[in-house]
Structure formats: C-alpha cells, structure tokens
Amino acid sequence: MSIIEIRGLHKRFNGVEAVSGLDLDVEEGEIYGFLGPNGAGKTTTIRIMIGLIDPDQGTVEISGRNVREHGSSVRREIGYLPEKVSFYGNLSVEENMEFLCEMKRCPKDMIDGLLHEFELEEHRRKKSKHLSKGMTQRLGIAQTLIGDPDILILDEPTAGLDPNIRRWVKKKINSLKDQGKTIFLSSHVLSEVQELCERVGVLNEGKMLAEDMVDSLGEKFALKDRLEFKVEPIGEAFDMLEKLDYVERPRLFKGNLVLYCKGERKVDVIRELIDGGFDIHDFHVKEPDLEEVFVRLTDGGRG
Numbered sequence: 001m002s003i004i005e006i007r008g009l010h011k012r013f014n015g016v017e018a019v020s021g022l023d024l025d026v027e028e029g030e031i032y033g034f035l036g037p038n039g040a041g042k043t044t045t046i047r048i049m050i051g052l053i054d055p056d057q058g059t060v061e062i063s064g065r066n067v068r069e070h071g072s073s074v075r076r077e078i079g080y081l082p083e084k085v086s087f088y089g090n091l092s093v094e095e096n097m098e099f100l101c102e103m104k105r106c107p108k109d110m111i112d113g114l115l116h117e118f119e120l121e122e123h124r125r126k127k128s129k130h131l132s133k134g135m136t137q138r139l140g141i142a143q144t145l146i147g148d149p150d151i152l153i154l155d156e157p158t159a160g161l162d163p164n165i166r167r168w169v170k171k172k173i174n175s176l177k178d179q180g181k182t183i184f185l186s187s188h189v190l191s192e193v194q195e196l197c198e199r200v201g202v203l204n205e206g207k208m209l210a211e212d213m214v215d216s217l218g219e220k221f222a223l224k225d226r227l228e229f230k231v232e233p234i235g236e237a238f239d240m241l242e243k244l245d246y247v248e249r250p251r252l253f254k255g256n257l258v259l260y261c262k263g264e265r266k267v268d269v270i271r272e273l274i275d276g277g278f279d280i281h282d283f284h285v286k287e288p289d290l291e292e293v294f295v296r297l298t299d300g301g302r303g
C-alpha cells in the first residue's frame with residue numbers, strides 16, 4: 001500500500017523547472033531511496049512533500065491526505081530531517097527537544113528515552129551551538145521521532161559526517177525500518193542508497209529517470225563490470241585497451257587502470273594484457289552498482 005503518492009509534480013523558480021512532471025510512490029514500511037546529484041530537485045520535492053512550499057502543478061498525498069489541504073496536520077505526523085539541520089543555539093539539547101514537542105503537540109515524556117537511545121543523555125544540558133557536527137546530526141534524527149511518527153523524511157542524513165558517525169547513522173536508519181517506520185531517504189551518495197534502500201528513484205534535472213528495486217536496475221540497463229588492474233607499464237596498457245571496442249570508459253585512477261566491460265569479456269581483457277607482455281600485479285572485479293545506473297541514465301558512459 002502506498003503511503004506517499006506524488007502525481008504530476010511541477011515547480012519552477014525564476015523560469016527554471018526544478019521539478020518536472022514527477023510521479024512517485026512509496027510503500028508503507030520500506031526505505032525508499034531518492035537519488036540524484038546536487039541540484040537535481042530532491043530538496044525541492046521534499047519541501048513540497050511536507051508543505052513548506054506549494055507546487056505549481058500536481059499533488060502530494062501522505063497517508064491518504066492532500067498535503068496542500070492538510071499541511072499542518074500532516075507535518076505533525078511526519079519526522080523530517082532537513083539537509084542542513086540546525087537548532088536554537090542558545091537552547092540546550094533538552095530544551096530544543098521540549099520546544100519541538102510543543103510544536104508537534106505531543107507529550108514530553110519520550111524525551112528521556114530518545115536522549116538515551118541516541119547517546120545524548122550526558123549532553124542534555126549543553127547548548128546546541130556547542131555540539132559537534134556528529135552530535136547535531138544525532139539530535140536531528142532524534143527529533144524526527146518526536147511524536148512517534150510512522151513516516152520519516154531524511155534529506156542527506158550522512159552529509160559531511162566522519163566515517164564512524166556515518167556508520168552509526170546508517171545503523172540507526174536500519175533499526176528504525178525494523179521498527180516499522182517508512183523512510184524516504186534523499187541522497188546523492190550512491191553507495192549509501194544501495195546499502196540502505198530496497199527501491200530507488202533516480203532523479204536528474206527535476207525528472208524521474210528510473211525507478212525500481214535496487215537489484216533490478218543493474219539488470220534492466222545491462223550494466224558492465226568494473227575491472228581494476230595494477231599493471232606495468234600502465235600508460236601503454238591504457239593505450240592498448242582504449243582501442244578495444246568492448247572496453248568502456250578506461251581511465252587511470254590512483255595508480256590503477258580502471259575500465260568497464262561485459263562480464264563475459266573479462267577473460268578477453270586479461271588475455272590481451274598477458275599477450276601484450278604486461279605485468280599484472282593485482283586485479284579486482286566489481287559487479288555493477290548504482291553508480292553504473294546513474295552513469296548510464298545521465299549519458300555519462302561511452303557506447
């Protein structure tokens with residue numbers, strides 16, 4: 001059952017169409033990945049979804065209610081993490097949470113549990129302006145759970161975080177899904193979406209380019225394996241492989257030779273290197289992923 005339904009969404013700013021005819025469905029209880037580069041229209045779509053701005057055309061329904069008509073009541077039942085989360089700097093962590101409880105008209109008795117769950121208990125009296133980026137993001141996700149909403153909308157939840165905090169955030173998102181939450185996750189980080197989401201919509205220049213199960217997208221677009229060689233002499237190897245019609249996007253990256261080809265042609269690439277007298281010191285194969293989907297959809301590939 002669809003808990004979020006978007007139909008025919010359009011939004012223009014200064015003559016530029018930020019969202020162009022977008023249709024989208026999110027099923028109850030899933031983590032839906034909303035993927036696209038910066039400027040693709042993701043944040044504009046989210047701001048329309050939660051009623052912060054109105055569309056020029058189209059509708060958004062959340063839990064069967066039109067957001068334009070019932071924005072205030074819908075917002076109280078959604079947990080929202082903006083791309084750039086911020087709090088009242090002179091209020092403590094606890095005071096910010098209390099204020100948000102008042103905004104959502106919900107009891108404050110859940111604050112203690114949330115501070116404990118998000119490892120913020122010992123910082124409850126600290127002013128939010130003194131929190132680190134990681135702690136601010138923890139507080140940001142904690143505040144999305146005020147009122148125990150069934151739907152969480154997270155805009156770039158790991159942006160700018162160090163690897164340890166990023167891992168913690170991803171673990172927390174999975175645990176929220178296990179609790180039955182529906183999570184709409186916007187990100188430009190392909191690996192993050194692939195790791196967390198069951199389905200993904202790929203947005204670019206305001207248009208939905210593709211939408212499917214994560215695993216199905218690679219099959220749909222007949223994507224290529226990524227081959228990475230540590231080979232000598234690398235320059236000559238690159239020149240040779242670049243001329244092969246079944247090799248795509250060869251490049252030198254961090255001292256390695258990287259290229260893409262169909263899985264059944266991997267042996268041919270290796271044979272060409274061996275027959276050419278090149279020394280292969282190391283070799284890795286990476287199967288197709290969302291990076292390949294996005295390159296194909298945005299015409300970044302060759303052939």
